[in-house]
Amino acid sequence: MSDIPIDAPELEDTAAERFSQARTAQSLALLEDYTEMIDDLIRELGEARITDIARQMGVTHPTATKAVARLKREGLASARPYRGVFLTEAGIAMAERVRLRHRVVVDLLCAVGVPPEAAEIDAEGIEHHVSDVTLQAFEAWLSQKAG
Amino acid sequence: MSDIPIDAPELEDTAAERFSQARTAQSLALLEDYTEMIDDLIRELGEARITDIARQMGVTHPTATKAVARLKREGLASARPYRGVFLTEAGIAMAERVRLRHRVVVDLLCAVGVPPEAAEIDAEGIEHHVSDVTLQAFEAWLSQKAG
DNA sequence: ACAGAAATGTAGCCGTGTCTACATTGAATG
C-alpha cells in the first residue's frame, strides 16, 4: 500500500505533521494564558489570588487551582497554601513573550482591517498558533507598513 | 491599571468572555479538521476509510474511530461498520466553509510575508479562531491588495 | 476456496480541563 496509491503521499504525511504541531501548540495554550494572566494581576494588584485568576479566566476556582498546580509542576509558578500565586523566572519570561506576541497579533489584525473588538477576541485563540517565524514576519510587515 | 486599587470590572469581564470564546472555538476545531479531512479523502479516493483518516490526522485508528463517532453524534457524518465514512449535508457544508477559511488564512499569512511552509503549519491552528468578521476583513484586504 | 494480511471494532487505561459539593482556613466585624 505504499507505492501504488492514487495520490500525493508526501503531502499527506505533512498533513499529519501539521495537525500534530497544532495539537502540541494547543497543549501549551493553557500555560501561556495563565502565566500572562497571573503576570497581569501581579502588575495591577501586587499579587495573584486564586479567586481573581478564576474570575479573569472565566472558570471556577477549583479549575484555577488545578491550572496553577500544573504551572508549578512545569516550573512556571510557585504558590503556598492560602497565599497568592507567583511566577518563576521562566514564568515571567513566558508571560512577556506571550504578551508581546499577543500585541503583535492584535496589531496585525487591526492593520488589515479587522475591527478592534473582533481582533481582541480572535487573537486570544490565534496567538497560540503563531510560530516565531510567523511572528517575525508580522513584526517586519508592521514596521515596514508604519515606516 | 486604574488609579482605583481594585475594580476594573468591565475589562475583566471581557477577558473572561474572550477566553470562554477561545475555548468554544477550540472544542469545534476537532470537528472542523475531521470534516475537512474526510471531504478531502472522498474527493480524492471516492471514500474515506478509517485507516486513511487516522493516517492523515496523525493519530491511531481507535482515535479516528472515536472522532467519527462524535461526528455522527453531531450529525455531521454517517458510517456503517466496516464501511467508509461519509458526510451529511451539514458535514459537507462545514467542510466547504473550513476549506475556504483555511485558504484565506494561508493566503493572508503569505501576503504579509510569512514563508509558505510556516503559513501552512500555523494556519492549521489559527483558522479555528478566525471569526466570520475577521474572515471578511481578510478577504477584503486581500482583494483590495490584489486589485 | 482458503489462509494470511489488512482493516475495523471494542475495551480499557491515562492525562486534562471542566464542574459541583463539601471541608477548612483566614480575615474582618461585632
Next chain:
DNA sequence: CATTCAATGTAGACACGGCTACATTTCTGT
C-alpha cells in the same frame, strides 16, 4: 475573643482525546 463570611483547599464526577492490546471482519493472493 468569638462569630461569621469570603477565600482556598480537596474530593469526586464527567467528557474528551489520546494511547495500547486484543477481537473480529473484510480483503487478497494463490
